Structure formats: C-alpha cells, structure tokens
Amino acid sequence: MSEAICGRESVYGADLTRGRKYEILELDEAKGQVKVRGNRGRMRWYPLSCFDFDVPAAAVLSTVEVQSEYEADPSQYVEVIVGLSDGQRRWCIFATPAALIEMGDPLKGTTVRVLYGAPHLIVATAIDEEIIHRTLHHIDSQGELLACTLPLGVKG
Template identity: 35%
Template sequence: MNIKLIEIEDPIERHKRGAIEVAITTTSGEKRWCFFFTPEGMSACGDWIEGTKVRFHYGASHMILVSEISESIIKAALRDIDKQGKIELCTTPYV
C-alpha cells in the first residue's frame, strides 16, 4: 500500500486542544484515516482516571503520537510508516 495523497483535515493549531485528523488516499484509490496527537493535546482531552487529574487514551491503533507537529512532520511520519509497510495497521478505512 502506498500513499498517493495526504489531507490534513484540521488546523494544525488545534493540536493544543486535541487531535488532528488526517485522511490519506492510497495509490489503489482506497481512502483511510488516522489522527495525530501531541502530548499537549493529549493532556487537554481524554478520559479521566478515577480519583485523579490524569487523562488517558487507549485502544486506537490509528492514533499517532508526535512530540511536535506541523504539516511536514505529519507527512514525514506517514511516509515513514508507509515505507515500513505498516500504513494499513496505523490507519482505518475512511467513513
């Protein structure tokens, strides 16, 4: 599976409040989806661990965590994942 097109669906500045949604189109025409988080965005949303002020996230194989974010970082991360042959594991069919 190879990436043909990467579409960032949210403003990059949103990373401070939550996730950045990204759609990809493969060379076969399949459309897939994932989302990117920064530590700052993860701390601004998610479920609370009962009795604490700590948030957590789990169970989303299509969540990609980066320490900083920009359009070029998103594209580089996805192309690296694709080069490793794992883009299908790290994305989900676009609905």
Template identity: 30%
Template structure:
C-alpha cells in the same frame, strides 16, 4: 516479488518495484535478488510481498479538524488519507504537548491510553506531518497506523 519496504537498504531496494528472484532460502527466510545497484544480494523475505500483490501508497492527506496552536489544548487532530488503491483511511494526531496535557487533566480515567490509530507528531506543521506519513508509508507501517474511513 514486489518490495514493500526498503528498510535500511535504500541504496539497493525501492518500495513498489518488482524484483526477479534468483534464489530463496526458506530456512533462513532470505531471498536473493538483483538489486537497484546491479549487484546480487540476499535480503530478509519480510521486505517483499511474496504473492506479488501491489503495495498501497499514500496519495494525499488532509486535516479533518481545525488546527489550533494553543499549547494548552488537550484534543487530538483527525486527518483523512487517500491511498493508491482508492481506499480512504483516517487517524488521529497528537503532539507530545497535547498528549501530556490530556493525561494531566483532573479525573482522567484510565490514567493512560492505547490508541492503535494514533500518531504522535512533532508539530501540526504540514511539513512535519508529511515527513512522518512518508516515513511510515516507506516502512510499510501506514496501513497499520490508520483505520478505514
């Protein structure tokens, strides 16, 4: 089985590594494997791809829009991502300030929003964005937070 997310088990599991199954308890949805630290341990099945299909990782990303540090802006920034399976994806980034500014515009309707492919980032600083994308990738949530390009 291939680990798709290590979750809180970073000392025992590595995303993308294939592990030999020692035992499976389907009733409890647990699997016993030999961990990175050499110990045999039980883990929830949702940490693994049961069909041994490869995990898709982030290779690179780039800004699709010019980044402005104007605190009064209301627009989001779009980025494109290249993935390890050769696919390309995209999403929008908002900072908390820009999102607040957007929702405070007069005559905004509806007065709230839900955008599946929106990621809220601390800032448009490259390191902050990379940190969020790496975290989502490690938690196997990046595909769900982006759309095919």
C-alpha cells in the same frame, strides 16, 4: 524466477521501494533471505521480511489531506485523511504529548484521563504539514500504514 513485491523497506530505503516488484534472483529460505537487484542496480541479499510473495500489488500512500487547521498550539490534535494507490481512504490523528493531556476518558472520581485502544493515533513532539507528510511516508515505507490508520468512516 518469480517476482516479489517490497512490502517493507526497513533500513534499505535507498535500495528498495515499498510497492515495487523485484525479480527474485535467488532464494535462501534457510537463511531467511532473497537476492534481488535493488534500485541502484546492485544484486544483493535482503531479508525475506522485506518482501510479500502472495500479493498482486501493495497499496501505497498516494495522498495526504490535513483536515483541521493547525496553529502551532501543542495542545491541539490534527485529523488526517490518507489515500492509498488502490483507492482506499483512511484516517488517523496526529497529536503532541501536550495534546494527550486533553484526550481520553476521565477516570471516575479522579482527575486522571486514560487513552487506550487507539492505534490510529500518531504522537510527534512537533506537528506541522511537513512533519505529517514525512511521518506518513516513513510509516508507509515500513509497511505499517494500514496498522496506523482506520478506514474512513470508522471512528476510533
């Protein structure tokens, strides 16, 4: 049979690894599932949505560079550069809900600020280096890292 690349681990993180190739043992398009041997050696059915069939390889997270000092001040935001296994460099912003108060465009004639069109903004209730790394690895495992970052050099 052919092979497929895991593009999204979903809830199967112990059995599937994003970016890894799996031999397709059976395919049931009617039920929307594929049978592969997972990381633990068990053969089982997984949703088709976990796999990419038309890509030679998936670019996965390889490096994380925190660009600004973070001092446990919840009103700050942190810029982060991520490197992917295919050489791409992308960036995103981590912010706490408190930091959002200072971000965005002021609405003329009001004290209201509006923030929109920022898919590269990741909001977490707390931010430190470990949380940034764990969050980015989680986003990558779900196949959403490209959607949550911008190419380096593009400002949002």
